[in-house]
Amino acid sequence: MQVExxxxxxxxxxxxxxxxxxxxxxxxxxxxxxxxxxxxNFQSHIGEIRANPGILYGTYTLSEIVFGIIPPELFMMIWxxxxxxxxxxxxNLSILTAISYGAGVLGYFIGKNFSKTDFYQNRIREKxxxxxxxxxxxxxxxxxxxxxxxxxxxSATCMLAGSxxxxxxxxxxxxxxxxxxxxxxxxxxxxxxxxxS
Numbered sequence: 001m002q003v004e005x006x007x008x009x010x011x012x013x014x015x016x017x018x019x020x021x022x023x024x025x026x027x028x029x030x031x032x033x034x035x036x037x038x039x040x041n042f043q044s045h046i047g048e049i050r051a052n053p054g055i056l057y058g059t060y061t062l063s064e065i066v067f068g069i070i071p072p073e074l075f076m077m078i079w080x081x082x083x084x085x086x087x088x089x090x091x092n093l094s095i096l097t098a099i100s101y102g103a104g105v106l107g108y109f110i111g112k113n114f115s116k117t118d119f120y121q122n123r124i125r126e127k128x129x130x131x132x133x134x135x136x137x138x139x140x141x142x143x144x145x146x147x148x149x150x151x152x153x154x155s156a157t158c159m160l161a162g163s164x165x166x167x168x169x170x171x172x173x174x175x176x177x178x179x180x181x182x183x184x185x186x187x188x189x190x191x192x193x194x195x196x197s
Contacts, residue, residue, distance in 0.1 A: 009142050012135070016150035023151055024185065027073055028192060038081060050082050053092075060096060064103035067128060067153040072096050072182065076189040089190055097182040100154065104175050107155035111162025125163075129156055136160045141174050148178040 007015075049056050056075065063070040075096060079089055114120045132152070136143050144166075147157030154175075161171050 107158035108162035111159035115163035
């Protein structure tokens with residue numbers, strides 16, 4: 001009988017980073033091939049989004065709370081299509097980062113305060129979180145770090161951290177690495193137009 005090899009912390013991180021970069025690569029390539037079409041057919045919508053940033057940030061906030069349904073890279077690409085300057089890009093990227101981090105902290109407190117309720121157990125845990133529980137038991141706070149820097153849903157890992165009463169200081173320190181993902185991806189997307197020139 002073959003014994004399944006135990007995955008290491010670094011193996012878990014590398015595997016999820018590779019998944020994240022593969023997904024990012026697919027988005028960038030699709031964006032490259034569809035950029036002209038988007039510019040021709042959706043420029044007015046992009047202008048409307050920029051004129052109503054509350055809608056954009058509200059949509060993103062909801063997405064981050066509900067386990068990152070919309071990748072933040074799509075919002076970054078909207079600004080690239082709108083020919084935003086570097087200072088505007090950095091300001092908007094900083095707002096996205098703060099929203100994402102705040103959604104993670106909110107997720108932690110949801111997990112901490114509501115993990116014993118029927119709604120949490122039957123709706124949130126069973127449908128969205130159960131698949132990550134095994135990794136939380138195995139990797140502990142490291143799962144929060146991986147959730148912060150890879151496509152594993154950040155809010156989901158934060159809720160799990162709260163549900164097991166991870167120390168708040170420890171949690172906040174680990175989850176601040178979320179900033180790294182936004183800095184790296186923001187830089188890649190900002191420099192994206194020069195990739196093909």
